[in-house]
Amino acid sequence: MNTHALLDDLKKRSRFIEGHRYSSDIDVAAAFGVSVRYLRWTVSCNRSRFPDDALYRDRSNGCFFTEVGILLLSGILNSPQAVQTSIEIIRELFGFNRN
Numbered sequence: 001m002n003t004h005a006l007l008d009d010l011k012k013r014s015r016f017i018e019g020h021r022y023s024s025d026i027d028v029a030a031a032f033g034v035s036v037r038y039l040r041w042t043v044s045c046n047r048s049r050f051p052d053d054a055l056y057r058d059r060s061n062g063c064f065f066t067e068v069g070i071l072l073l074s075g076i077l078n079s080p081q082a083v084q085t086s087i088e089i090i091r092e093l094f095g096f097n098r099n
């Protein structure tokens with residue numbers, strides 16, 4: 001699946017929690033091509049990068065990210081797919097053309 005399709009799938013799988021749209025850490029990890037364990041570890045090591053409106057933690061169900069949280073996460077994950085996904089997020093967000 002290409003990066004654009006992964007991001008579309010991520011958006012479709014998102015849900016509302018307390019009036020805000022969130023994506024689960026499981027879905028976000030898949031979009032970035034990293035394990036859920038690695039994603040959670042990265043978040044815990046970089047907690048100061050995630051304001052309260054970017055990340056929702058549920059002790060029994062893991063982490064949930066807003067669009068802002070996903071964008072912040074894209075800047076700290078370092079797998080080839082994470083880098084490509086990060087580029088696609090920026091292109092999507094700012095409407096940059098590939099040419």
